[in-house]
Amino acid sequence: MSPLLSIQGLQVEYRGRHRGSQRSVRAIEDLDLDVFSSETVAVVGESGAGKSTLAAAIVGLMHPAAGSIRFNGRELIGLRGRPGRETRRRVQMVAQNPLLSLSPRRLIAAQIEEPLRVHTSLSRADRKHRADEMLVALGLSSAVRGRYPHELSGGQAQRAVLARALVLEPSMIIFDEPTSALDVSVQAGVLNLLQQLKTNRGLTYLFITHDLAVARHLADRIAVMRAGEIVEQQPTQALFANPQHPYTRTLLDSSLTV
Amino acid sequence: MTAGHMDEPGPVDRTPLLEVEGLRVTFNAPTGPVRAVRSVSLQVKRGEILGVAGESGCGKSVLFRALLGLLPITASVGGAMRFDGKPMGTDGALQQAAALIYQNPGAALNPVFTIGQQLQFVAGTKDHAALCDLLTQAGLSQPEQLLDAYPHEFSGGMSQRAVIAVALAQQPRLLIADEPTTALDVTTQGLVLDLIAQLRDRHRLAVVLISHDLAVIQRVCDRVIVLYAGQVVETGATSTVLTAPGHPYTRALLESVPRPEAVGEELASIPGLVPDGRQEISGCAFAPRCPHTHDRCRAERPALVPAGAGHRAACVLLAPSG
Numbered sequence: 001m002s003p004l005l006s007i008q009g010l011q012v013e014y015r016g017r018h019r020g021s022q023r024s025v026r027a028i029e030d031l032d033l034d035v036f037s038s039e040t041v042a043v044v045g046e047s048g049a050g051k052s053t054l055a056a057a058i059v060g061l062m063h064p065a066a067g068s069i070r071f072n073g074r075e076l077i078g079l080r081g082r083p084g085r086e087t088r089r090r091v092q093m094v095a096q097n098p099l100l101s102l103s104p105r106r107l108i109a110a111q112i113e114e115p116l117r118v119h120t121s122l123s124r125a126d127r128k129h130r131a132d133e134m135l136v137a138l139g140l141s142s143a144v145r146g147r148y149p150h151e152l153s154g155g156q157a158q159r160a161v162l163a164r165a166l167v168l169e170p171s172m173i174i175f176d177e178p179t180s181a182l183d184v185s186v187q188a189g190v191l192n193l194l195q196q197l198k199t200n201r202g203l204t205y206l207f208i209t210h211d212l213a214v215a216r217h218l219a220d221r222i223a224v225m226r227a228g229e230i231v232e233q234q235p236t237q238a239l240f241a242n243p244q245h246p247y248t249r250t251l252l253d254s255s256l257t258v
Numbered sequence: 259m260t261a262g263h264m265d266e267p268g269p270v271d272r273t274p275l276l277e278v279e280g281l282r283v284t285f286n287a288p289t290g291p292v293r294a295v296r297s298v299s300l301q302v303k304r305g306e307i308l309g310v311a312g313e314s315g316c317g318k319s320v321l322f323r324a325l326l327g328l329l330p331i332t333a334s335v336g337g338a339m340r341f342d343g344k345p346m347g348t349d350g351a352l353q354q355a356a357a358l359i360y361q362n363p364g365a366a367l368n369p370v371f372t373i374g375q376q377l378q379f380v381a382g383t384k385d386h387a388a389l390c391d392l393l394t395q396a397g398l399s400q401p402e403q404l405l406d407a408y409p410h411e412f413s414g415g416m417s418q419r420a421v422i423a424v425a426l427a428q429q430p431r432l433l434i435a436d437e438p439t440t441a442l443d444v445t446t447q448g449l450v451l452d453l454i455a456q457l458r459d460r461h462r463l464a465v466v467l468i469s470h471d472l473a474v475i476q477r478v479c480d481r482v483i484v485l486y487a488g489q490v491v492e493t494g495a496t497s498t499v500l501t502a503p504g505h506p507y508t509r510a511l512l513e514s515v516p517r518p519e520a521v522g523e524e525l526a527s528i529p530g531l532v533p534d535g536r537q538e539i540s541g542c543a544f545a546p547r548c549p550h551t552h553d554r555c556r557a558e559r560p561a562l563v564p565a566g567a568g569h570r571a572a573c574v575l576l577a578p579s580g
Contacts, residue, residue, distance in 0.1 A: 047443055184313070184471075184472075185510065185511060185514045186528075187514070188514035188528075191525055192524050192527060212444070213516040213517070213518075216516065236521075240518070251445065254444050254447070255444050256473035256474060257473050
């Protein structure tokens, strides 16, 4: 079986200037990662490991210095125009802070319909219908349509972001710490919803988190990242039972549990 | 301020260093009063770490800002506070004796001054050895070099240690740590918590540790109070409250944490929302979200009743009816 997402030899650099001279920091160093269809792969690691840069590179927000990112066999790097849009709508992203992902000045309904306006030729009525369906599927009342982001709770706002990601019916979603800004009781509801959506819609998840308990709960496979590299990847149970890399062991040992 | 921290244990321990009785905080918003803290009583002794647990909006940060006199003028504060046996107002007088450690160390340090300068301002001395000693106590090695460093040169864990060093420079008797490890990586969280416990031992500090994370509370706190909607719903020894919770809210919080033994199973989330401060609450504040609600819960406001030795919870299920 060929992977849905295949990353090979990925390098991402941040360029900058320091006292007049060019300097660059390599955030991702020769990274390989495959994600198969209907799988949940978690990427764990500490701040600065390059997890979010990886997410940004996959969805095209960062331009890699080298390497290849293939989705469904198609190279994403440098893909532009209509084929670019066609492919990219299949890979959506959900970020950590829902209030930063949503525009504070626009109604929730307009924000959920926006991807449909950009990517489809649906009529206004059809867009509204689709957005409504999506809100209901995510357990949001239709009253949320006419609200602004600041009028929602954290859990509701993150569900709205998820609705916007799902409205194009993607096959893969990249989550960058989607529950880190939420309370545990709310996080539990969102994690349950993610599991449900995955089963019902056959979605594939790449799940970036610093929280090992969350990774263990959701993921089929875990990749441990450190300083721009994946130091270890294993099926979830095997990783917790038998961590190979010393860094993985440090990470597992230092995580606090109730 | 007295310099002698290392003194006799014994009788001092019986009277709490900080006692708070029926504290209320209401914000006077244009749309009407918002009750952030409805009624909270608590005590902290010297040499003890009290955990304050609860989710966003339960009033945990506002509570301690009120005690330190750090709230805006739109807040009205009621209730009584005693420090070291003496009545004290909420006008900021407690700032003399208490130091606060914030969640985000990057925001707590001033980016344009070196760590050494910031320590100097608070410690009131330029003595290098004394300043280095503060950094060493906060677990930072090679303090001489760090004195001339700016905050941006520090990692998150180092910054939080620098904030702790600044806090120690005040020679506080009470340390209030508001989510001190939330912004840190897992590998440094435990170390910073251990440091706080160590400083408690060395200086016989009374410590209040505010956290939404029950694992953090579990790691270092001797006792814990659980807040919900600006009220204490449960209090007791940490080991008791977190293993045999008496209040359905505490139980629900514990069950919503993902656990290795229940991988792939549905997590128990708490339906509904925390009541906001504009709502009047009659009866139990948790009743609308509680799986065990019955008529009594809506009718009477539960008081904290004994649920075991030194363990109390505010649930009518624990109180005999009538």
